[in-house]
Amino acid sequence: MNALVLFCIPLLMALLGLIRQTARWLPGAVAVAMPVQLALAGWCCLHGWAQPVSGSADFGLDGIGAAFLFITTLVATAALVHAALLLPAERRESPEISDRQLGLFYTLAGVFLAAMYAVLLAQNLGYLWIAMEATTLVSAPLVFYHRSRHALEASWKYLLLCSVGIAFALFGTVLLVAAQHTLGAAASLRWHDLLAHAHALDPRLLRLGFIFCLLGYGTKAGLFPLHNWLPDAHSEAPAPASALLSGALLNCALVAIWRLAQVMQAAGQGDLVRQLLVPAGAVTVLAAGLLLVRQHDLKRMWAYSSVEHVGLLTLAIGIGATPLFLLHALNHSLVKVALFLLAGSIMHHYGTKALKQIGGLLRTVPAWGVLLAGAGFAIAGSPPFGTFLTEWLLLRDTFAAREYLAGGVVIVGLTITFLAITAHLGRMLFGRAAAVDRPAPSAAWSFVPATLLVLALLTGVCFTPQVMTVLLALTRIGGGPR
Amino acid sequence: MTISPVDLLAAGAAMCAVWMCGVGGLTPLLRLLGVQTALSAVMAAVLGATFGLPHYYVLALVVFAVKAVAIPVYLSHAATQLQLRRDDGVLTPTALPLFLGCGILIAGYFLAPRIAVPTMGYTGAAGMALALLLTGMLIMVTRRLALSQVIGFLVLENGIFLYSLTQTHGMPLVIEMGIIFDVLIAVLVAGVVIFRLNRSFEHIDVTQLRGLRH
Numbered sequence: 128m129n130a131l132v133l134f135c136i137p138l139l140m141a142l143l144g145l146i147r148q149t150a151r152w153l154p155g156a157v158a159v160a161m162p163v164q165l166a167l168a169g170w171c172c173l174h175g176w177a178q179p180v181s182g183s184a185d186f187g188l189d190g191i192g193a194a195f196l197f198i199t200t201l202v203a204t205a206a207l208v209h210a211a212l213l214l215p216a217e218r219r220e221s222p223e224i225s226d227r228q229l230g231l232f233y234t235l236a237g238v239f240l241a242a243m244y245a246v247l248l249a250q251n252l253g254y255l256w257i258a259m260e261a262t263t264l265v266s267a268p269l270v271f272y273h274r275s276r277h278a279l280e281a282s283w284k285y286l287l288l289c290s291v292g293i294a295f296a297l298f299g300t301v302l303l304v305a306a307q308h309t310l311g312a313a314a315s316l317r318w319h320d321l322l323a324h325a326h327a328l329d330p331r332l333l334r335l336g337f338i339f340c341l342l343g344y345g346t347k348a349g350l351f352p353l354h355n356w357l358p359d360a361h362s363e364a365p366a367p368a369s370a371l372l373s374g375a376l377l378n379c380a381l382v383a384i385w386r387l388a389q390v391m392q393a394a395g396q397g398d399l400v401r402q403l404l405v406p407a408g409a410v411t412v413l414a415a416g417l418l419l420v421r422q423h424d425l426k427r428m429w430a431y432s433s434v435e436h437v438g439l440l441t442l443a444i445g446i447g448a449t450p451l452f453l454l455h456a457l458n459h460s461l462v463k464v465a466l467f468l469l470a471g472s473i474m475h476h477y478g479t480k481a482l483k484q485i486g487g488l489l490r491t492v493p494a495w496g497v498l499l500a501g502a503g504f505a506i507a508g509s510p511p512f513g514t515f516l517t518e519w520l521l522l523r524d525t526f527a528a529r530e531y532l533a534g535g536v537v538i539v540g541l542t543i544t545f546l547a548i549t550a551h552l553g554r555m556l557f558g559r560a561a562a563v564d565r566p567a568p569s570a571a572w573s574f575v576p577a578t579l580l581v582l583a584l585l586t587g588v589c590f591t592p593q594v595m596t597v598l599l600a601l602t603r604i605g606g607g608p609r
Numbered sequence: 610m611t612i613s614p615v616d617l618l619a620a621g622a623a624m625c626a627v628w629m630c631g632v633g634g635l636t637p638l639l640r641l642l643g644v645q646t647a648l649s650a651v652m653a654a655v656l657g658a659t660f661g662l663p664h665y666y667v668l669a670l671v672v673f674a675v676k677a678v679a680i681p682v683y684l685s686h687a688a689t690q691l692q693l694r695r696d697d698g699v700l701t702p703t704a705l706p707l708f709l710g711c712g713i714l715i716a717g718y719f720l721a722p723r724i725a726v727p728t729m730g731y732t733g734a735a736g737m738a739l740a741l742l743l744t745g746m747l748i749m750v751t752r753r754l755a756l757s758q759v760i761g762f763l764v765l766e767n768g769i770f771l772y773s774l775t776q777t778h779g780m781p782l783v784i785e786m787g788i789i790f791d792v793l794i795a796v797l798v799a800g801v802v803i804f805r806l807n808r809s810f811e812h813i814d815v816t817q818l819r820g821l822r823h
Contacts, residue, residue: 253784
């Protein structure tokens with residue numbers, strides 16, 4: 128019941144966004160409320176996982192749910208605190224953004240956050256599906272915030288492809304119900320019931336159901352070759368929404384895949400999970416790396432890098448490295464949110480998102496230049512950031528699991544990604560300084576990205592084997608440390 | 610082998626879907642969608658009577674009201690507003706999708722035993738559900754207008770609904786309602802986006818949307 132507290136602030140924000148008169152103070156108020164929400168989420172997660180979910184609940188907070196709930200809240204807090212600077216500044220300069228539009232952003236963002244919470248709290252695969260489809264339906268209009276043709280095209284593509292994708296997941300979910308015909312009892316979509324009866328399910332329908340669910344939630348996560356919509360949606364959305372889509376929503380889809388993978392493991396079908404997820408992850412990393420090379424647009428670059436990290440996370444689920452899945456998701460979210468928020472600020476400052484026209488950032492806005500360099504190296508997986516550590520451990524585990532080919536492909540993909548990102552960043556940071564006739568932004572604009580980057584550094588520096596033990600306990604099915 | 614009314618209704622729905630592949634006019638297309646969905650609502654009622662599941666009657670009523678009446682009416686209202694009459698599709702021989710649809714129907718018939726739940730006894734219906742799902746995808750990829758893609762999506766969704774009706778003893782009513790609600794909202798959001806597309810591009814031909822290539 129205590130997890131319900133978390134829905135108060137997002138839904139209140141959604142309601143206030145509907146009132147036109149609030150547009151003046153709502154961004155500031157949300158920026159103050161979100162840290163409170165983060166504290167609440169921390170409290171809920173610490174208390175929540177101490178009392179494991181009972182098998183009969185449709186919604187509940189288990190170890191993995193708690194961890195991702197906290198990451199999601201952290202991402203939302205960072206995005207919405209930064210939005211209080213970015214969105215009003217944008218609105219002052221472009222008269223076509225109305226008060227109503229700004230309010231609608233907060234309404235949609237609030238409902239979006241609530242829907243993501245529902246995905247993470249759902250212990251019933253039916254409710255999980257409903258919440259997942261709801262996230263698509265609220266985030267598609269969010270992509271359309273700037274009301275441009277490109278944004279419209281991107282939201283259409285996003286809405287259609289993800290709805291079809293998620294329809295496959297629905298078919299997969301129905302197949303999981305059908306697979307229970309061997310039990311004789313009434314079918315249940317509760318995750319714990321499925322885990323408990325996994326070995327007695329009809330293996331043929333279970334396998335088919337998993338494949339369809341993987342197709343569906345894989346589309347939502349952006350696995351290659353179903354990633355097509357992702358760069359469009361993530362790059363056309365306003366920066367705080369891009370941060371939410373990349374840093375929080377992708378994780379939600381991966382958690383759904385993780386839950387299904389656990390059912391398959393319990394049913395003794397672990398081989399199929401591995402045969403599907405390991406190649407899918409490795410190929411996604413390689414494809415995203417290759418696509419990153421020819422990018423001309425700052426936000427599309429980070430969107431493709433999200434595809435790459437989804438590949439790594441899928442690989443982690445495939446080889447059964449759950450603690451690494453969690454830790455890498457945290458690292459990726461921290462850095463990627465910092466990058467998207469910086470990208471939003473840079474685009475606002477330069478008035479363009481074309482990589483060619485952004486040059487000499489280290490000279491024009493030194494603080495942003497340093498942050499972008501740091502976060503860029505972090506996302507490419509360089510030490511001493513947490514991403515380096517988790518990518519390294521993931522590679523070690525991949526080879527330990529005798530997935531030599533996948534490991535090799537991932538190494539090639541990561542190398543290409545590193546080179547592509549450093550090349551693009553080099554041009555932006557040094558290069559010829561573009562003439563910008565606006566005053567240097569205040570230090571407040573650097574606050575959120577800098578905080579996130581420091582956190583990403585801490586996850587790398589403070590990592591000890593004990594952390595792994597705690598994470599392993601946390602992600603044990605059914606709860607955490609008893 | 611005796612053919613049960615459930616299998617007959619499923620076959621009827623699948624026939625409607627295949628017919629839709631060869632239809633260009635939006636009004637007949639939406640009528641066929643309505644008929645097809647109404648058939649699945651009747652099937653829910655028949656199954657409710659067969660298994661003695663009272664919540665299936667509620668489901669049948671809601672499916673009929675929302676998916677067989679409200680959604681096609683809303684879409685045909687949108688078509689009138691946008692002054693759209695036909696969508697002849699991307700393939701030059703316009704009858705080709707019809708033949709492909711027939712092929713899907715045959716494939717569904719032969720694949721049925723592989724995806725059916727043996728204890729339920731509706732093997733034929735499982736194949737028809739699969740055929741509906743695939744036909745929906747076929748409609749989505751062979752049409753030009755954003756509106757027809759929404760129609761294709763609804764056919765696909767009907768296939769999933771048909772499968773869940775005939776091969777399981779039903780998902781809990783709350784979940785079914787949640788799914789129908791999601792579909793309704795999806796159609797409404799898609800409708801809003803289609804109106805916006807029409808306003809900024811002056812067409813809703815999705816094959817012409819190429820602004821976002823890398």
